[in-house]
Amino acid sequence: MIIIFIRAIILFAVLLFVFRLMGKRQIGEMEPFELVITLVISELACIPMSDRSIPITFGIVAILTMFVIHQFILILSHSDKLQGIINGKPVMVVNGGTIDVQALKSLNMHVNDLLQAMRAAEYFSLEEIIYGIMETNGQLTVVANKNMEDRQQTLPIPVILEGKWNEENIEENGFDKTQLQQLLAKERVKVKNVVLLAIDENKRMTLQCRNAPICFKNVEVTRK
Numbered sequence: 001m002i003i004i005f006i007r008a009i010i011l012f013a014v015l016l017f018v019f020r021l022m023g024k025r026q027i028g029e030m031e032p033f034e035l036v037i038t039l040v041i042s043e044l045a046c047i048p049m050s051d052r053s054i055p056i057t058f059g060i061v062a063i064l065t066m067f068v069i070h071q072f073i074l075i076l077s078h079s080d081k082l083q084g085i086i087n088g089k090p091v092m093v094v095n096g097g098t099i100d101v102q103a104l105k106s107l108n109m110h111v112n113d114l115l116q117a118m119r120a121a122e123y124f125s126l127e128e129i130i131y132g133i134m135e136t137n138g139q140l141t142v143v144a145n146k147n148m149e150d151r152q153q154t155l156p157i158p159v160i161l162e163g164k165w166n167e168e169n170i171e172e173n174g175f176d177k178t179q180l181q182q183l184l185a186k187e188r189v190k191v192k193n194v195v196l197l198a199i200d201e202n203k204r205m206t207l208q209c210r211n212a213p214i215c216f217k218n219v220e221v222t223r224k
Helices: 002-022 032-050 056-076 080-087 101-106 111-120 167-172 177-187
Strands: 091-095 129-134 140-144 157-161 194-199 204-209 215-218
Touching: 002 032, 002 056, 032 056, 032 080, 056 080, 091 101, 101 111, 111 129, 111 140, 111 157, 157 167, 177 194
Parallel strands: none
Antiparallel strands: 091 129, 129 140, 157 194, 194 204, 204 215
């Protein structure tokens, strides 16, 4: 037990030293290769920490090797071409206030994922955004619509996402599905062609269909 205790202290000190050298970025700010290296290092530390049959030097050498790889990749990242291969490139997912569905697909994201990223950035309606760029570290960078800065927004409730009714949101928020269907008929769109239909407490509608610009308007929709 004493030996394991001492090995744990030594490996903790080595890990602390290596992570201090790697920088102070939080998990959510890491590039993909940095996250992979972090996960590998944590696994490399656990094995010799608990298994006395493995020399502790093996773990230390492996951890330091990961650090060297990290520094080498950082050097390679100074080249724009290699940086694109290693880290990927920022992708514009909202262009001119309209969701770029193809860009979302290239990132393996859904419209709901984009809405969550917007809320994390403290934007609750697409009407508040002109451009949205998904960075390589997974964070959303937003160019705000200055015309909306002084207008208080309520949270839009998605009732259709990517061609499917969101039955849970409809029921929880008391929407009348028949009314929503009539609204779609009035707009001359079919459910399967809707990328996003959301309505907020002020009866402000956000509607985007495939291959069509986004639409914002006030509608007459009652809740139960």
